[in-house]
Amino acid sequence: MKFLNVEIPVKNLPELDQGFVPLGLFFKYHQMAATKPLCIAVERSGGQIGTWECKVCGTPEMAEADAYYVDRMVKFLLWSWGGFKVYICGDDALARQIQKAYTATGTRAFDKDFMENVYEREFQVVSLPYESRPAPFQKSESVGRHTNGARIGFDAGGSDRKVSAVIDGETIYSEEVVWYPKVNPNPDYHYLGILAACATAAAKIMEKGRKVDGIGVSSAGVYIDNKCMVASLFIKVGKADFEKKVKNIYTRVAEDLSRMLGYEIPVVVANDGDVSALAGAMGLGENGIMGIAMGTSEAVGYVDGEGNICGWLNELAFAPVDGQPDAMEDEWSGDIGCGVKYFSQDGVNKLAPRAGIDLDESEPPAKRLKVVQELMAADDDRAAAVYRSIGVYLGHTMGLYAQFYDIHHVQMMGRVMSGKGGDIILAEAARVMDEEYPDVAFRPEAPDEMTRRVGQSSAAASLPEVK
Numbered sequence: 001m002k003f004l005n006v007e008i009p010v011k012n013l014p015e016l017d018q019g020f021v022p023l024g025l026f027f028k029y030h031q032m033a034a035t036k037p038l039c040i041a042v043e044r045s046g047g048q049i050g051t052w053e054c055k056v057c058g059t060p061e062m063a064e065a066d067a068y069y070v071d072r073m074v075k076f077l078l079w080s081w082g083g084f085k086v087y088i089c090g091d092d093a094l095a096r097q098i099q100k101a102y103t104a105t106g107t108r109a110f111d112k113d114f115m116e117n118v119y120e121r122e123f124q125v126v127s128l129p130y131e132s133r134p135a136p137f138q139k140s141e142s143v144g145r146h147t148n149g150a151r152i153g154f155d156a157g158g159s160d161r162k163v164s165a166v167i168d169g170e171t172i173y174s175e176e177v178v179w180y181p182k183v184n185p186n187p188d189y190h191y192l193g194i195l196a197a198c199a200t201a202a203a204k205i206m207e208k209g210r211k212v213d214g215i216g217v218s219s220a221g222v223y224i225d226n227k228c229m230v231a232s233l234f235i236k237v238g239k240a241d242f243e244k245k246v247k248n249i250y251t252r253v254a255e256d257l258s259r260m261l262g263y264e265i266p267v268v269v270a271n272d273g274d275v276s277a278l279a280g281a282m283g284l285g286e287n288g289i290m291g292i293a294m295g296t297s298e299a300v301g302y303v304d305g306e307g308n309i310c311g312w313l314n315e316l317a318f319a320p321v322d323g324q325p326d327a328m329e330d331e332w333s334g335d336i337g338c339g340v341k342y343f344s345q346d347g348v349n350k351l352a353p354r355a356g357i358d359l360d361e362s363e364p365p366a367k368r369l370k371v372v373q374e375l376m377a378a379d380d381d382r383a384a385a386v387y388r389s390i391g392v393y394l395g396h397t398m399g400l401y402a403q404f405y406d407i408h409h410v411q412m413m414g415r416v417m418s419g420k421g422g423d424i425i426l427a428e429a430a431r432v433m434d435e436e437y438p439d440v441a442f443r444p445e446a447p448d449e450m451t452r453r454v455g456q457s458s459a460a461a462s463l464p465e466v467k
Helices: 023-033 060-081 092-101 109-119 187-207 239-246 249-261 272-284 345-355 365-377 381-401 419-436 449-454 456-461
Strands: 036-043 049-056 085-089 124-128 150-156 160-167 170-178 214-219 222-224 227-230 267-271 289-294 298-303 409-413
Touching (some): 023 060, 023 381, 060 085, 085 092, 150 187, 150 456, 160 187, 160 456, 170 187, 187 239, 214 249, 214 272, 214 456, 222 267, 227 249, 239 249, 272 289, 272 456, 345 365, 345 381, 365 381, 409 419
Parallel strands (some): 085 124, 150 214, 214 267, 289 409
Antiparallel strands (some): 036 049, 036 085, 150 160, 289 298
16 A cells, blocks of 8 residues: 555455555554654643654655644644644644644644643644754653542443442442433533432441542543533533533532531542543553443543553544545544544444445434444344454554553443444454554453443542542
8 A cells, every 4th residue: 555655565454444544554654764853742731741753754755744644643642642732843844734734724723722622721833943842741640449438439421320339449339320411501400410429329328337538530521630621421511601510510519518518528530431441450450451432432541551540631532543535524523534433333334334234314323323233133244344344443543552552451342342243343453453563462352340340430439549
């Protein structure tokens, strides 16, 4: 395969998407041809700076490949690490292209606005000489795995909310309640539901003669210092109400429960993807865990090799995985080739018609996914082709993610992974990695019984450190 004058030897392509260009292999072979040093740095909260040392070719015939490499690399680093300031160190012309893209009218306006909302800072792209590149400074923190004391764990999902009461590492009570946060514009609906769940768990703890020592929260979205910066759970809440009642919703619940009980209760809030990875780490008794949930979107969490949560965004649904110029567009960001269209129900719905499966486009994506799953349960080879293709996507993308994350285990979850289709995805991904990424040690796997037993809300309960 030749892509932007870069020769990419690819052994495996998805049978239903022969134009797929594995981005990790493009990165690898572009770098093998490049000689001019370049550093891409991304700054985020707390003065933290991630740096990516790489090279560009710097020749006219490779100018398009260089520009594409830097554009995709900046995009990937932003959605992996998060940040409000990008430094391009070593090439003014490439820096100007990135500066133009990340403006209000540029091709990356969505990314610029999203990062500004998360970090509450103006987004900037700065050009520096290579010799003036910033030094890396990253802070990871040990969060979770605390089992002492009596704790509440709350997990806010899009269709149900779960709460657990955990005493000295043992779950004494759990409940799951259906709710509809994504369609409700009233922030009091969300607040009262969260408070009711926590109050129920607190009552179960007090029945055992204990006081509540802490609250841990697992919630979809981006959280900084326990504040909700962006979250699809509250997508219908207006901007003014979001600022006033949602941004601090979990700390308000903790404060109000503290007042009700007459003593202070600490709270720690973490992204649900990170908590799912934490549950995996607790279940396996290991570190370096990535969790990927393939459902309505691609949700990713990560616990590093030291067992810490890094405070990265890990919003890899928006990170690119495919270089083909006519890849499917993500409606929200306006970009193409991003993970959400490959590792979610959208990926299944995209591939099914190519396999000859007639789906009713007027039906919601979840119902169309169910049609494919029912065909797969009946061993329909058209459905199997869909899952084989996703498995090839996944195998290549695991090779890409391994360039950026220290991964020992990847645990695959979500409704797309259920049933026979999930087994095919895992088998195909492992085969592709064996053939094309033999130096990558891990292979994607399903969570084991111990990990399932830990559970999201119980893992969330371990978040606060109790003295």
